[in-house]
Amino acid sequence: MGPSGSEYRRVPPIAVSSSSTLVNHTGSWKYIRPLFQDRVAPCNAGxxxxxxxxxxxxxxxxxxxxxxxxxxxxxxxxxxxxxxxxxxxxxxxxxxxxxxxxxxxxxxxxxxxxxxxxxVPLPAPPARNQRVAIVGSGPAGLACAYHLAGLGYRVTVFEAATQPGGMLRLAIPEYRLPEAVLDREIERIRARGVEIICCVNVGDDLPWWSVRANYDAVFLAPGAHRDRALEVEGEQSRGVEPGLKFLEDVKRGNRPNLGRQVIVVGGGNTAIDCARTAVRMGADCLVLYRRTRAEMPAIPDEVEEAEREGVKFEFLAAPVAFESKRGRLKAVECVRMRLGPPDASGRRRPIPVDSDHFTLPADTVLTAVGEVTDLAAVPQDLERQDSALRVGAWGETSGVRVFAGGDVTDETRSVAHALGAGKRAAIGIDRYLRQAAGEPVEPDGLARLRYGGSGNVSITRWRGDDPIQRxxxxxxxxxxxxxxxxxxxxxxxxxxxxxxxxxxxxxxxxxxxxxxxxxxxxxxRRCFNCAVCNGCELCLIFCPDVAIARGTDGNRFDIALDYCKGCGVCAAECPRGGITMTRAGL
Ligand SMILES: Cc1cc2nc3c(=O)[nH]c(=O)nc-3n(C[C@H](O)[C@H](O)[C@H](O)COP(=O)(O)OP(=O)(O)OC[C@H]3O[C@@H](n4cnc5c(N)ncnc54)[C@H](O)[C@@H]3O)c2cc1C
Ligand code: SF4
Ligand code: SF4
Missing domain, CATH: 1.10.1060 (Fumarate Reductase Iron-sulfur Protein; Chain B, domain 2)
Known part of the structure; x- marks a missing residue:
């Protein structure tokens, strides 16, 4: 209860403003101000x-x-x-x-x-006249086709196999990637207007010159499909099989007789897929890898899954000879390895310990030490770099109007990298064809399209039709x-x-x-939504000067700079790093 009667007379007089204090521009002496600035979330960059x-x-x-x-x-x-x-x-x-x-x-x-x-209905792009041929329907080829069709081009994909999908179809086992899932994804790509023609091996069924002459641009994405040889004595014995060939055979519905004891040589995804497939065919399976578990290139989740399913591992060991009886594999002679200094791959180099040999019985050995590109099968005039096609930032090769991406280049061998390479090449082809048609293009817009400093790019930024206001x-x-x-x-x-x-x-x-x-x-809902303002309004709530208000004119927030003192409380309180304190605009 407030003062009353004689008490009221004892209250000292105080100054009360009867009008607004807005006349006092309390922010006039600040030297920094907040800027709502959408940055890049590290997941996007990664x-x-x-x-x-x-x-x-x-x-x-x-x-x-x-x-x-x-x-x-x-x-x-x-x-x-x-x-x-x-x-x-x-x-x-x-x-x-x-x-x-x-x-x-x-x-x-x-x-x-x-x-x-x-x-899912996709927005119909404005049609363009140019035609693009794509060789190979793995993730790189299909991504390039999808994005080019989204930019309005007429796209034809040529695929040597009977069905599209590349390694996703030919090798990755059904228990990891059901064909029905792949079929539906490819259906959606076709629904964008992409034509896919299977059973055409370009360079064989259709000459390269005719593809290069009849299309305005060509994207090469033939992948890497040749098993790397071990170069170990006895590798030609019956019972020693390339792992990729085995996986392809199983995907075709065959069930080759492996016997009881299977040894897989290698540490990548192909090796783990071979081992888990062999287990499903009733075999006992051991993976022999020359480095340690920490250096395995296979996806760690898959290695754990293999272990749960009963696959055994022998690390720091490599085969030196395959022993056969009457031409049929019987055992594998192995040498123990130790790790030396890092090699070109950045991983520690395995070095044989010559005095330490041991023998393992085996009915079948599946070799899975990597796949190599078949550069004899691509046009010979294109520049190479080691065992890959040389490409620039947009997938351009040394050949006019010829682009390439995915496993045939020195790109990291993964589905995601192949999809990213296909998208970059689609932008490269669009840029090239627009330039050829006399349309203005940015000289080098790659930096603007990137998420962070890496090579992954946004086609939305290239198209300039981001539905999210930044x-x-x-x-x-x-x-x-x-x-x-x-x-x-x-x-x-x-x-x-x-x-x-x-x-x-x-x-x-x-x-x-x-x-x-x-x-x-x-x-x-666990996601922090890093780097981007999502309108949580904590800045507005915490601002001690009530200088931030909900936005007008399409802004998320309006800052009353006349009253903001540049204290930085909003930037400190912003949960997601979406406010930067800057001198700009003062
Ligand atoms: C067993 C195995 C498991 C894997 N597991 C994973 C995984 O779990 N996660 C992951 O990220 N990556 C995995 N990878 C790697 C991944 O599959 C590849 O990096 C990716 O498929 C490469 O895509 P690409 O489009 O470059 O080539 P590919 O997928 O190899 O596709 C190339 C296509 O081109 C066709 N082709 C070749 N030459 C011609 C020609 N002259 N004319 C017409 N068509 C032609 C081929 O038939 C093939 O369909 C795995 C690879 C293997 C082998
Ligand atoms: S493609 Fe791979 S890296 Fe990219 S968001 Fe999906 S899981 Fe993550
Ligand atoms: S919390 Fe969300 S936005 Fe932030 S890095 Fe992780 S997934 Fe990306």
Whole structure:
């Protein structure tokens, strides 16, 4: 209760303003001001495909699932595939890993990819007259075709095999990537107007000169399909088989007789796929790898899965001879290895310990020490670099109007890298054809299209039709130190559901069942939405000068610079590093 009667007379007089204080421009002496500036989330920078992960996570947070799916499909033609087989470097870069555990980006992507099936209408682009031929229908070729069709070109893909998909179809086992998933993704690519012609081996069934003469540009994506030889004595024995050939055979529906004891030589994805496939065919399987587990190029999740299914590993060991009886493999003589200094790959070089040999019995050996390109099968006038085709930043080769990407170049061998290379080449081809048609093009717009400093690019930025409004976008990647984690709560990561290993090893049913739709949406809500303002309004709430207000004229927020004192509280409180204190604009 306030003062009353005689008490009231004892209250000292105070000055009360009866009009607004806005006349006092209290911000006039500041030397820095806040700038709402969308930067780059590290997941976006880490994804070789160039997906706006943060963008679709934010749409999911707002419950805008269909828009999230469409944003994803702008950049990635195969989210159902990458959600299953990508080694997800996005998660290695995820800021949430420094807080509790990384967001399960691949699982959210997979859910959206599966949701995108069977057909999602894609915006019809303005038609262009030029025709582009693509050789090879693996992820690189299909991505290039998809993005070029999205830019309005008429695209024909030539594929030597009976069905499109490249390694996704020919080798990656059904229990990791069901063919039905691949079929539906390819259907969506076809629905964009891409023509795919199978059973045509370019250079053999169709001469290179005719493809180069009849199309305005050509994209080469024939992959790397030759097994690298071990060059070990006895390699020609019956029972020593190339691992890739074995996987292709099984994918065709054959079940070769492996005997009881199978040894797989190698440490990459092909080796692990061979081992897990052999287990499904009733064999006992041992993987022989010359380095340690830490240096294995295979996806770590797949190695763990193989172990759960009963595959055994012998590290720091390599075969030196295959012993046969009457031309049939009986045993493998091995040498123990030790690790020396790093080699050209950056991994420690394996060195044989000559005094330490041992022998392992084997009915079948599957060799899986890498695939090599068949450069004899591509036009001879194109420049090479070691065992790959030499390409520039946009996939351009030394041949006029000829571009290349994926495993045939020195690109990292992964589905995501192949998809990214296909997209870069689509932009390169568009740039080239527009220039040839006399249209103005940016001399080198790559920096503007990149997420962060890496080579992954955004086709949305190239097209200039981003549905998300950006505030002063920069290419600066936001790290955990730039965030204010006090506004986030710890939350358990939702891990993929998996078949029980006993059930898994008894057949080819898909092992990783992903997340339920609700589980994936929950997981998306764990995302910090790094680097981009998502309108949480904490800046507005914390500003001590009430200088920030909800935006007008399309701005997210308006800053009353006459009253902002440049204290930086908004930038410090912003949970996601979306406000920068700057001298600019003062
Ligand atoms: C067993 C195995 C497992 C793998 N697992 C994974 C994984 O889990 N995750 C991952 O990210 N990566 C994985 N990879 C690597 C990945 O599959 C490749 O990096 C990727 O497929 C390369 O794509 P690409 O388009 O360059 O070539 P490819 O996928 O090899 O496709 C090339 C296509 O071109 C066709 N072709 C070749 N020459 C001609 C011609 N002259 N005319 C017409 N067509 C032609 C071929 O038939 C083929 O279909 C795996 C690879 C293998 C072998
Ligand atoms: S493609 Fe791979 S790296 Fe990119 S978002 Fe998907 S899982 Fe992550
Ligand atoms: S928290 Fe979200 S936006 Fe930030 S890096 Fe991880 S997935 Fe990307």
């Amino acid at each position: 994804c070789p495909v160039g997906i706006d992960i943060e963008g679709y996570m934010n749409l999911l947070r707002e419950g805008r699932v269909a828009e999230a799916r469409d944003l994803l499909l702008r950049e990635n033609p195969m989210p159902g595939v990458t959600g299953r087989v990508c080694h997800h470097p996005c998660e290695v870069s995820c800021n949430r890993e420094s807080f509790d555990r990384a967001v399960a980006v691949h699982a959210v992507e997979r859910m959206l990819g599966d949701l995108a099936m069977p057909e 505030a002063s976008p920069t290419n600066d990647v936001v790290r955990f130190e730039d965030l204010n984690p006090s506004h986030f709560q710890r939350a358990a990561r939702r891990d993929d559901r998996r078949l029980h290993s006993e059930t898994a090893r008894s057949g080819f049913t898909e092992v990783n069942l992903g997340l339920t739709r609700d589980g994936a949406l929950e997981e998306a």
